[in-house]
Amino acid sequence: MMRLLIWIASGCIGALIVHLSAVLLLPNVTGNTVAARSLARLPINTLSLETDGSSPIIRFADPTALYAYCPFELGTSPLRIVSAVSDIPMSFVFVAPNGTIFSAFTDRAANRGVIDLRLGTAEQIDALADLDDPANPPTEYRVASPHVSGTVVIKAFMATPSMREAARDALNTTRCGLG
C-alpha cells in the first residue's frame, strides 16, 4: 500500500513537471501563433497585404483596420521598413515566433514624416552602430529582435469605411525588405 502511494505521488510530481514544461513550450511548438502562421503562409521579407476585410492570420482582428504582414528571416542582413506618414493612422507591431510582442509603436514615432527603421539581431544592430558617423547620426530607428525570425504586423486604421482605399494605399506604399 505504501509503495502504491509512493508511485501515485511520483506520478503527481511528474504531472506537475509535464504541465510546467507544456506551458513553457506551447508558444514555441504550437505553430498557431500570429508569427508562425504568417511565416508559414506568406513570402518572407516582403510585405503582404490582407486580401479582404477578414484577417486569415489573426483572431479578433480589428474590423476598423487593414493588416499587412512582413514575415522576416534575419539570417543575412537586417530588415528595413519605410513608410510615409499620411492621414491614415498606422501602427507597427513586432512579433516573435512564440507570439510575444517585443516592440510596438505608432506612426507618431515618425521622423520628418517618415517611419524609417531597421530591424536586426543584436549583432546586426551593433554592426550598424559601428558604421555610424558620430558627426552625422542616423535618423532611422533601430529595433533589436530577440529572434532571427518573426513577423512585423502593420495596421492602417480606417476612421470610416470610406477610408478603406486610403488605408490600402498607405500599406501599399510601405516598403519592407532586407537591406
Add this chain to the structure above:
Amino acid sequence: MMPRVFTLIGLSLAFWIAILGGYWLTVSSLPVAQAIEREQIGSWWVWPRSGSLAADPYLKANIAAQSILPIGLGEGIALVATVDETGEALEGRCSYNLAGRLPAARFFSIGIYKPDGTLVDTPTGRHAFTGSELLRTETGDWSIIIQPEAAPGNWLPSGPDGPVLLVLRLYDTPLSASAAGLAASGLPALVKVSCP
C-alpha cells in the same frame, strides 16, 4: 520475479498519471490563468502585460494557443467586455446601451465578436464604431445601442443569438502602461435594456 512485476506496474502507473495529469492540468489551467491575470474595471477586462515581453508564461501560452495578436504596449490597449454592468453574460439577442466616458486616445474602435473571435453576422456589415463614426449630442455625449433589430442613432448589430463580446481598442493612449489604475467611471458603462 513478483517485486519486479510490481515495480513495472508502479512505474507504468506513475508514467500515465504524469502524462494524463500534466495534460489535464495544462488544458484546465490556461483559461483559469487567463481569468486570474486580467484586471477588471467595471464590465471591462484588460490584460496589461499582454502586449509586451513582460507577459508571463501562462499568458504567452494563451496568446499562442488562440492565435491572438494583443495590442502592443507602445501601440495602445484593448479592453474586453463579456458581461454587462450586473455581471450577466452578453447575449446577441438582448439589447444593451453602451455610453459614458472614454479615456483620451488618438483613435479608438468598439467592435463586436463571437467568442471564437469571428465577427458577428450582421445585416448591415457593421461590426464596429470608431470615434469619427459616432453620432453625438450637442454636449458631445454619445451612446451605442447594441441589439439585433435596427435602431436609430448609433446601432451596432449584435446578431440573432448566442453569446457575444465587445472589444474596446484605444490606440496612442497614455493609458497603455497604467490601465490597472483606471477607474470604472472613466470607461463606458454597458447596461442591459431588455432581453426577449
